[in-house]
Amino acid sequence: MQSEWYQQLIRPSWSPPSWLFGPVWTFLYLLIVVSFFKVFQLTFQKRISFIIALPFILNLIFNFAFTPLQFGLRSNILAAIDILLVLITLVWAMKAIYPHAKWITYIQIPYLLWVSFATVLQLVITYLNR
Numbered sequence: 001m002q003s004e005w006y007q008q009l010i011r012p013s014w015s016p017p018s019w020l021f022g023p024v025w026t027f028l029y030l031l032i033v034v035s036f037f038k039v040f041q042l043t044f045q046k047r048i049s050f051i052i053a054l055p056f057i058l059n060l061i062f063n064f065a066f067t068p069l070q071f072g073l074r075s076n077i078l079a080a081i082d083i084l085l086v087l088i089t090l091v092w093a094m095k096a097i098y099p100h101a102k103w104i105t106y107i108q109i110p111y112l113l114w115v116s117f118a119t120v121l122q123l124v125i126t127y128l129n130r
Contacts, residue, residue: 004073008024010128015121028111035104036060039097048100055093062086076126087115 035045043053049096062085070079090112098105 005074005076009076009125012121012124012128015125025116028114031111032060032063033056035107038101038104039093041102048097052096052100055089055096059086059089059093062089070122076122076129079128080122083115083119087112087119090115102129 039048039053040055042048043050061130062082066079066082066086069075079121090108094105094112
């Protein structure tokens with residue numbers, strides 16, 4: 001999925017190899033599907049309010065926007081802004097759901113760790129390629 005353009009960017013020495021992104025995101029998307037489905041189910045059952053589901057919805061939007069911004073538009077700055085929004089909405093989502101379903105917060109921890117790493121990586125790449 002990573003284009004030749006991305007391969008030509010200056011990246012830090014600790015940048016993971018391209019082949020790692022696919023397996024990591026496959027695992028994370030499995031966690032996302034399970035947990036986000038439960039959030040949306042609880043919302044539709046009126047067991048939690050829409051405001052609790054809102055950060056999950058925004059997180060999905062920002063998550064899915066990253067690839068078109070980074071690889072479609074080839075915009076490091078837009079990708080950096082977007083990944084920050086992914087991180088912010090993820091933390092918001094985890095805090096919002098915690099009082100209602102702690103396991104959903106816990107299942108987001110691998111996602112949070114990866115997004116935190118990806119945020120630092122994207123910010124460094126953006127800085128190095130300014």
